[in-house]
Amino acid sequence: MTAPSGLGTAHLATPELLRSVFRRHAAGVAVITAPGPRPVGFTATSLTSVAAEPPVVSFGIGTGSSSWPVIAEAEHVGVHILGEHQRELAGTFARSGADRFAPPTQWRTGPEGVPLLDGVLAWLVCRIVARVPAGDHRIVLAEAVVGDPAGAGRPLLYHQGRFNGLRD
Numbered sequence: 001m002t003a004p005s006g007l008g009t010a011h012l013a014t015p016e017l018l019r020s021v022f023r024r025h026a027a028g029v030a031v032i033t034a035p036g037p038r039p040v041g042f043t044a045t046s047l048t049s050v051a052a053e054p055p056v057v058s059f060g061i062g063t064g065s066s067s068w069p070v071i072a073e074a075e076h077v078g079v080h081i082l083g084e085h086q087r088e089l090a091g092t093f094a095r096s097g098a099d100r101f102a103p104p105t106q107w108r109t110g111p112e113g114v115p116l117l118d119g120v121l122a123w124l125v126c127r128i129v130a131r132v133p134a135g136d137h138r139i140v141l142a143e144a145v146v147g148d149p150a151g152a153g154r155p156l157l158y159h160q161g162r163f164n165g166l167r168d
Helices: 015-023 068-073 084-094
Strands: 030-034 040-044 048-052 055-062 076-081 107-109 115-117 122-134 137-148 156-159 162-165
Touching: 030 055, 030 068, 030 084, 030 115, 040 055, 040 084, 055 068, 055 122, 068 122, 068 137, 076 115, 076 137, 084 156, 084 162, 115 122
Parallel strands: none
Antiparallel strands: 030 040, 030 076, 048 055, 055 137, 076 122, 107 115, 122 137, 156 162
């Protein structure tokens, strides 16, 4: 397989190729939370706005994730947009085996029992409407029920395997 002139060398699609390509894609950083016997949460860079009417978002979650069993059964989730001042929080929710809701994480129980993180740029509580199989992941579609866009600061981004601030 060869690439057109000027595009470099084409590679067959593999999981590593996909990871390498998406390391170059800057993405906003969100944390998804859900109530359960113990609250769960994970860092997500796959959050997207799907529709405005009704207001629907989507995110991906691996079925091998420690959060998946709770998300698989949850009726509602919290969606939190992180600010650049929250690199450590993003790291905590990305780290396997971490007690994500222990101090210094600051949170409270919000509508529908959803854990809401303090100090975020914006948050939504969403009702899960679908879980779509996608390889070793599920794409979760969730309709916004209530939220707050009034947090202060600039967004946190994920690029080249690191959390970064937005530059002008």
